Amino acid sequence: MQIALDLLAWMPMLAPTGTAGLWEPRRLRLRLFSAAGQFVTTGRRPILRLARHWPWTRHITAALERLALLPNPG
Numbered sequence: 001m002q003i004a005l006d007l008l009a010w011m012p013m014l015a016p017t018g019t020a021g022l023w024e025p026r027r028l029r030l031r032l033f034s035a036a037g038q039f040v041t042t043g044r045r046p047i048l049r050l051a052r053h054w055p056w057t058r059h060i061t062a063a064l065e066r067l068a069l070l071p072n073p074g
Contacts, residue, residue: 031056032063 023031036051048064050057 032060035060 035054035056038049040047040049050060
């Protein structure tokens, strides 16, 4: 439970840009966390495939790209 609360607290500050960064936790859950996706492993690399017709797919991919640019704390 605590991890989910931490995720909701830190995600708006780190990942989404523009108006998506101002979304409330309820809207984040509705738009980002309920997106239909599929994990695929190709060449030992995990890939997340998201539905193209989902209206907020570009927000999710932009947020994941931005998180990938953060330095590794470990």
